Amino acid sequence: MIAISPWPVAENKAFKQEHKLPFPYLADLGAEVIRQYDVLDFQPLPKVSFFLIDKAGKIHWRSTHSGGDPNDLPQIDELLAGLKKIQ
DSSP, X not given: OOEEESSOHHHHHHHHHHTTOXXXXXXXXXXXXXXXXXXXXXXXXXXXXXXEEOTTOOEEEEXXXXXXXXXXXXXXXXXXXXXXXXX
16 A cells, blocks of 8 residues: 655655554655546645555556545445455
8 A cells, every 4th residue: 555645755754654654655746646547636636546456557446536525435345345356
């Protein structure tokens, strides 16, 4: 699991430490990667998005959300089912 945001490295590092996130939190200042995954919402903010990608780089599952509603997130059952398919 990794997180990608359009904010500077220092802000990402502080956010990661504050929330004790156990995964890499990467800076995409120009939103290049965010655009490649087609998840740019309102410039420069990305949509809250989840992807299951295998080691070969193939996307097996994708869930994209506006981020405005905390209840608009994928259900854990959806994510676990996707994981089982690629294992």
